[in-house]
Amino acid sequence: MKPVKVALVGLGWWGQKIAVTLNGNSAIQVARAVEINPEAAASFHAKHGIPVADSLNDALADPAIDAVLLVTPHSLHEEQIAAVVRAGKHVFCEKPLALTRAGAERSVALCRDAGVVLGMGHERRFEPPVAEMLAMAAEGRLGRLLQIEANFSHDKFLALDRANWRLKPEQAPAGGMTATGIHLTDLAVKLMGPARDVTVSCERLASDLPSGDTMSAFIRFASGGTAYISATLATPFFSRFAVFGTEGWIDVRDRAHVEAPDGWVVTKGMKGAPITVEEVGKAEPVVANFEAFAHAVRGVTPYPITGEEMVNNIALLEAIVSGATSGRTETLQGLERNAA
Incomplete structure (x- = not known):
């Protein structure tokens, strides 16, 4: 199976855990990352050699990226999922998916209607x-x-x-x-x-x-x-x-x-x-x-x-x-x- 190349958005504690865990995985590979903190971005790039941008749009514009992994504040998930779906990419969202039922319904419907996979961090x-x-x-x-x-x-x-x-x-x-x-x-x-x-x-x-x-x-x-x-x-x-x-x-x-x-x-x-x-x-x-x-x-x-x-x-x-x-x-x- 061709590996799924993903953009990892958010390089905090759990984002770092994900990057280490997926290192060398044959099914899914972190190909780029997004982080607004310059120090965290520089440290991640030095450790992993993976390019890091400060904007989600950079990852969405990359045709090599199949999916986006969101490890971001909960209130941002709905807006970010919508942006990923508009770019035609699959999305994996850390929990919780949303803070309201209405928000979850909108995100699920967007992914369903666009035919993209919505994954959840319920390991x-x-x-x-x-x-x-x-x-x-x-x-x-x-x-x-x-x-x-x-x-x-x-x-x-x-x-x-x-x-x-x-x-x-x-x-x-x-x-x-x-x-x-x-x-x-x-x-x-x-x-x-x-x-x-x-x-x-x-x-x-x-x-x-x-x-x-x-x-x-x-x-x-x-x-x-x-x-x-x-x-x-x-x-x-x-x-x-x-x-x-x-x-x-x-x-x-x-x-x-x-x-x-x-x-x-x-x-x-x-x-x-x-x-x-x-x-x-x-x-x-x-x-x-x-x-x-x-x-x-x-x-x-x-x-x-x-x-x-x-x-x-x-x-x-x-x-x-x-x-x-x-x-x-x-x-x-x-x-x-x-x-x-």
């Missing part, structure tokens, strides 16, 4: 034990799904300069929701379908982070069933995702942050069988996600995260953000609408 789906969990649920081996319990927490942001966009309430509302919780709701929506309503608690208990450091959400789904999601920005790393069904349950715990994955501990309890504990070795889900995107761009296989799932996840995010300030149970609207 948690590509962790081997999580992928197995999703497959077991889809095949009915867990029975009727009833409940989800999940937590994704870390304290990495406590060391950030308080001017960093990742800490600004307009870019990253509801505590750790856009940083970590959004991964958990993505998996929850994949398993349970669109949410019906959500009740949220978001507090600032152990830091000066303006959006709060301790967020939890209790979600009820349109098809029945519930989820408890928590995301804390003031504890050492912890990540757990558990799903419970009538035929069995699975609990997946990460040994380390996806920035430097170190394997997983998977506990299963299936009906009529003893509880098992399995150690799963290291894997690189970030690479697996990008390779799935590249295969979709080349028409090998469809991209596994659908537009409908993307929209349903952002609809839930919007309700969680609203509930974090209102203190009320927020009901999701427009569940009858679908995106392709």
